[in-house]
Amino acid sequence: MQYVDVRETPFEPWQYLAAWQAQQLPENARSGATAVFVGTMRDFNEGDDVTGMYLEHYPGMTERQLATLVAEAAQRWSLDAALVVHRVGEILPAQPIVLVAVWSAHRAAAFEACRHLMETLKHTAPFWKRETLSNGTVRWVERNTPG
Amino acid sequence: MQYVDVRETPFEPWQYLAAWQAQQLPENARSGATAVFVGTMRDFNEGDDVTGMYLEHYPGMTERQLATLVAEAAQRWSLDAALVVHRVGEILPAQPIVLVAVWSAHRAAAFEACRHLMETLKHTAPFWKRETLSNGTVRWVERNTPG
Amino acid sequence: MPIKVLFFASLRERIGQSQRLLESDAPLTLQEIWQRSSGEAHLPDNVLMSVNQTYVDANSLVQPGDEVAFFPPVTGG
């Protein structure tokens, strides 16, 4: 099971995982190892107070690129299941931006696949952050923080 | 915030995380990066069908050792928060055994601290698995699978 | 079939347009497409490119009917 959800509306990652797992992964197919990463919007960046963010993306290519990354990771690490949820549009501090979850028979595979998915997502998925500072300035984030 | 919960009763990891985060981590203190691992009991091991497990532990030392591991990881990776939940007693296939969650400003720290906590827990926390096979045999698990 | 050219994020703002259609009966290089669609002579080193929603390098050829996009380094996650 592989699933990508690019969404404009907020989500609560733990409720999302509970609902998704209950629907998509029957209890008798539960994997031994699950690794999850959640990235949350902070209210500061590069020393400035940030009050809001707009996340632009390339509709179509975003979903396609994420599905490719998920499929590659699922094959490379023999994952039982993988899930990527990513916000777009207007985002406020403390809201989750990204959720990556993988299910595997082995914990090393789960950890490595989850981390790899986050890194490749950050470097190749067509999203762009534009942040609004507390003084009203609007600026594009030039680059992601290193891994 | 550091928290260890060694418990005899089943838990649903995503609901646990939702409740714990809501209670312990105020929204204005949300970390940028959260990494989570969940280990779930499988219904097979070393080629045999497993129908149940008893997880023995050393009451007192277990909590103490887990608290030490969490404190060391929190200091080494400057974590905002860390949580370890571990079952003891009778466990059935598909039930979660362990939940490790860490909150950090940086995703590399979150991934590394979460994985390190799982490895040190597996190698030093005084738990012992005794499994019951479908043919009625009861045996102690001799060693953990490699990381 | 025209070639559809898209610009995103800070590059979209700098170029001053989000989408442009280029008429061509023959394959074009990405350098040619950049010049004709952006009005800028040189394709900057840090601009990323896709054809039909798949990453390509600057040497790729674009066919009539393709969808091309130029965009700055991505910052999701």
Add this chain to the structure above:
Amino acid sequence: MPIKVLFFASLRERIGQSQRLLESDAPLTLQEIWQRSSGEAHLPDNVLMSVNQTYVDANSLVQPGDEVAFFPPVTGG
């Protein structure tokens, strides 16, 4: 103050007891405690040990009143 000695898991089953109290007025080595509490001459290489719920090695000394535990390799998580 007696020394409290605990055994866990497969070791507890092999030794046939989970807890034992040893009377001693002086410090004892873990080797001495093992012999007096288990009835076995040699402390196996793969047995783990703790004193007062903290890991120690086989050369540690144990004081009257301490809590000692012997157990097999751990298999939690």
